Amino acid sequence: MKLVFASNNAHKLQEVRAILPEHEILSLEDIGCHADIPETADTLEGNSLLKAQYVYDHYHCDCFADDTGLEIEALGNLPGVRTARWAGEPANPANNRRKALQELAGKTNRNARFRTVITLIRGGKVQQAEGIVRGSIAKAEYGNGGFGYDPLFIPEGYDRTFAELPAEVKNTISHRARALHALKALL
Numbered sequence: 001m002k003l004v005f006a007s008n009n010a011h012k013l014q015e016v017r018a019i020l021p022e023h024e025i026l027s028l029e030d031i032g033c034h035a036d037i038p039e040t041a042d043t044l045e046g047n048s049l050l051k052a053q054y055v056y057d058h059y060h061c062d063c064f065a066d067d068t069g070l071e072i073e074a075l076g077n078l079p080g081v082r083t084a085r086w087a088g089e090p091a092n093p094a095n096n097r098r099k100a101l102q103e104l105a106g107k108t109n110r111n112a113r114f115r116t117v118i119t120l121i122r123g124g125k126v127q128q129a130e131g132i133v134r135g136s137i138a139k140a141e142y143g144n145g146g147f148g149y150d151p152l153f154i155p156e157g158y159d160r161t162f163a164e165l166p167a168e169v170k171n172t173i174s175h176r177a178r179a180l181h182a183l184k185a186l187l
Helices: 012-020 044-060 092-103 165-173 174-186
Strands: 002-005 024-026 063-072 078-080 113-122 125-137 153-155
Touching: 012 024, 012 165, 012 174, 044 063, 044 092, 044 113, 044 125, 063 092, 063 174, 078 092, 092 125, 113 174, 125 174, 165 174
Parallel strands: 002 024, 002 063
Antiparallel strands: 063 078, 063 113, 113 125, 125 153
């Protein structure tokens, strides 16, 4: 089955294709979509739906979209829905990580969770799936793998960040992996 994943993020596409090998996953570029799809909703669910609905309405193909938020307990669950652009425009993962470390300076509660919401639109029917991974924020960046906040996030039950874990481990335990497995059940 062909499905469009409403993303051009090479890291995300690689992760999705590894978890859903039985499906042909197309990127936005693959379908000729070069639009900057707005993410103006106040929730992960809303942003995920906006992106999927845009692709479905403009390209008339079955698709799914995700939105992910890092929720840091001591910061009132910030950055949440603004995770990718928390440090301001232009969006820059290094600046976002730096801001997280600055905001947590001197705080002992470093509990956090990553939450991914996926919206699937197939034949016009809308369904959503969610994946959550709990963990904590490290006091410095560790590792060279992954992307985004991965050098800061230590998943529960591990002593290394997502950026230090092998991809096959991360792809088994991550928020996106869990949401994709929930999506797989919908498919």
